Amino acid sequence: MSGFKDFVQSDLSTFFNSSEFATSHAINGKEILCVIDESLIHERRLQSRAEAVDGVFSKEIILYVKTVDIECEPLRGEEFRLDGSLFFVEEVGHIGGVLEITLVANES
Known part of the structure; x- marks a missing residue:
């Protein structure tokens, strides 16, 4: 019998699909499908x-x-290198088989 966690794991392929939400990016030199969210961080920044x-x-x-x-x-x-740009890891969280990584880069 499958549990909730099994269903969540099987659903990850939907979110990490280049035809749906994910895009391929160079993460520390390795091409990986990932989802980048710049709008959520904007909300957090306002708070x-x-x-x-x-x-x-x-x-x-x-x-x-x-x-x-x-x-x-x-x-x-x-x-942390993302598409050749240097960032620093601000925070890392775990969400059901997914890492939520907050990255920061100082720019002038």
């Missing part, structure tokens, strides 16, 4: 009390990737 420094702003994105597709779970503060 935060981050202070700006003149001439510097941060680019933030949330990256969703299947846990099995990433070789090693990233750690907070670690360097």
Whole structure:
């Protein structure tokens, strides 16, 4: 008998499908199907009390990737390359076989 977690795992192929939600990106040099969310991070940013420094702003994105597709779970503060751009890991969460990785890059 299959449980809820089994159904969630089988449904991941729907979300991580290049014809549906996912797109292929170079993550630390490896092409992986993932989902990038820049709108949710915008909402979180509006609720935060981050202070700006003149001439510097941060680019933030949330990256969703299947846990099995990433070789090693990233750690907070670690360097992370996405499509050749350097980011730093701000936060990592686990959601039913998916890693939710918040990435930050300082830009001027």
